[in-house]
């Protein structure tokens with residue numbers, strides 16, 4: 001299935017609209033959340049050409065690096081730290097148009113310029129965050145937030 005990912009070109013809305021049912025079919029075939037996070041990271045990364053696309057998983061009072069695509073990344077993030085730890089603590093998606101303007105942003109890669117983090121909830125509990133970095137400023141907006149929230153909800157099965 002992943003080999004057959006059909007990547008549409010067009011507006012962001014058109015790309016997500018085409019991608020979403022493909023991701024739903026992909027995740028319908030597997031129940032393991034880590035396997036599904038791995039394929040989601042790969043599909044989003046391939047489709048949009050982001051700089052870094054991946055998951056951090058909740059473990060006690062910290063997030064630990066999970067399935068991702070892109071350059072090497074920080075392995076552990078404390079609750080409330082950085083964009084990821086803040087999204088987890090506050091249980092909400094965070095869009096950062098310019099990472100230099102986000103107090104406490106954790107630099108894993110100096111090429112990262114903007115970022116979006118979306119909490120992943122399984123049965124109402126936040127178990128991970130999806131983190132996407134772009135090497136350009138202001139890549140993410142509410143269209144990304146809405147679609148990515150819908151996409152990570154596919155993990156809740």
Ligand code: SME
Pocket residue numbers: 052073074077081082083084085104105106107108109112115131133
């Ligand atoms: N910038 C993130 C850290 C993770 S990396 O970007 C992959 C943060 O501030 O939480």
